[in-house]
Amino acid sequence: MNDIIKSLEERRSVRAYEDKPVPRELIEQVIEAGLWAPSGMGRQSPIIVAVTDRALRDRLSAANAAVMGGDGDPFYGAPVVLVVLAPRDVPTYVYDGSLVMSNLMNAAHTLGLASCWIHRAKEVFDQPEFKQLLADLGVEGDYEGIGNCILGWPAQDPEPKPRRERRVFWAE
Incomplete structure (x- = not known):
């Protein structure tokens, strides 16, 4: 089996991380791999905010949890958050x-490394505090949060779910 396909089949969303720096x-x-993602008309418009500062990571986590009406850690203890944002006018x-x-x-x-897509980046980065964070980082324009990619060392190895039937329809 091709190594790339094997890797795609083996990747899992992990929801438990070791307390260990990356x-x-x-x-x-x-991040470099993210920057090579395809984009409409080759615009390369999405940006990535790499959060490794623990205090900022915790502020993002708290804001994300508040959007859900909770107070837990929606980042599951992962030490790194890569926030993907894209300009709304594209x-x-x-x-x-995505x-x-x-x-x-x-x-x-x-x-x-382990990772997981955590939603609510849109709601968090629509808040004035995080719009200001973007401005402080030098980001200009109207960006919408697409997702939070949490990263870290896995504290679990989730089993794959079987693939659902009837998801491919051939029109030959």
Whole structure:
């Protein structure tokens, strides 16, 4: 079996992480893969905010939990959050950002890291506090949060779910 297909089949969303830092060079490799995601008309419009600062990571987690009406850690203890955002004025922005998220998660798995797509980046980055964070980072324009890709060392190894039947229809 092709190594890429095997890796795609083996990747899982992990919801338990070790309390152990991730080397910056691994994070950079994951980000690089995200930057190579396809995008509509080759615009390359999505951006990634790499959060490794624990205090900011915890603020993002708390804001994300508040959107759900809770107070737990929706980032499951992962030490790294890669927030993918895309400009709202690009017609394909949601799709483009989703492809970045996919590349991030698949690259993480290939490097031995665990990942999971955590929603509510849109709601969190629509808040003034996090719009200001983007401005402070030098991000200009109207960006929408597409997803939070959490990264870290897995504290569990989830079993795959069987693939559902009747999901492919051939029109020959």
